[in-house]
Structure formats: C-alpha cells, structure tokens
Amino acid sequence: IITRLFSSASGNKALGLLVLFTLAIAISGFRTFSFRGPVRFLSKPLRLLTTMKSKANGAVTERSRPAKARRLTGFDVPTVWHEFTPLAVKHGACNLGQGFPDWPCPQFAKDALKKAVQQDFNQYARSAGHPALVEAISRIYSPRMNRTLDPMTEITISVGASEGLFAVMQAVIDEGDEVILLEPAFDLYPAQVQMAGGKSVFVPLRLKEGEAEGEG
8 A cells, every 4th residue: 555655656756745644643652552462351331532632733632422322321330240250260271251262273273274264265255155055054953952953044154142142132133122031141142132232121030039920
C-alpha cells in the first residue's frame, strides 16, 4: 500500500507531502501503544469506551463516542467468573467451567489442521458450512440420532456454541418474548436473550423442599 501511495504521489508534490504527513501521524499514534504480556484474567468487567484522545500536533482533543445502546444496560455488572478465574489462578486449579484446559492441543488435531491448510481449503465457503464438512458431520451424527440428517438444510457450522446460540436467539426471539432459562445457568444466556429483545424467565433446576410441581 505504501509503495502504491508513493508511486502515485511522485508527480505531485502536494500529494507526496500529504502521504508523508499521514504516515507520520500513523507512526506517532502507533508508538503511543504499550504492549503487555497475555492477560490471564480480568479483575474488572470490560467497559465501553466513552471518549477518544488524540495527541496529533501536540494538542490533546476529545471526541465523544455514541452512548451504548439501551439493550446493553447491565452488561458491565461483574459476573461469577470475575471471582472464579482469579481463584483458579491463585490456587492452581483447573477451571472446568470454561474452555481453559491445562494440557496442550493433541498432536493429531494439529496435524489435521496443518493438512487442511496445505490442501488449499482457504476460500470463502457457504455461510452454513463447507459442503465437505457438513457432509462428514451428517455421516457421523445420522446413525447416532437414528435418522438421516440433510447436510445442506439441517446442519449449520458456527464459531462455537456461543455464536450458534446467539444467532438462533436473534432469529426466533421478538421484542418482549419470554425465554425460560433453567437456573443456575451460564451467565451468557440472559445477555443473549436481552440482546435479542427478549425477557429471561428463570426456573430453578431443582424445586425447593416442600414445593409441589406447578406451584411456587
């Protein structure tokens, strides 16, 4: 990109100065970042940025960003993971509640990934999943479910279960719909329901002693 900019600016002094000025600002801004090591856990919940600061030309300016959407209200409240994760690190425990295994990726998985990359399956696939992948999943799960799964209409590939659940909730929940969640449940579910405009209705997994079914 830089080579093309200089090539196009070579015959135009003003354009050349503009390119140099833009690069100088970009480099200056890049140098203001501080790089740290990997963060093992967050001690505080993430918050949306409210301002942007720039030190271009030596002047400090602030530009307000749009306020967060109302559907994000309450998302900055700490969850149970803000306690569990630091405790797991402190005591050397293996956190089985999230995807934090304490062993390396199996070699056969890494070998399969390497082989797939070398076979040039690197282009955009259909949004519901590459035909070869959904067909393989159909062959595996059809016998397990005792019925034939159509790979083109009944199988969808997502980036993990969280993205799959989010997509489903966005597709089927309308504003004001109530969604029953068994409690305790993963803290992601109420947030996804809220993002879709629904209302979470919590039902205890186990009834309290003396509570009859259908009551309480």
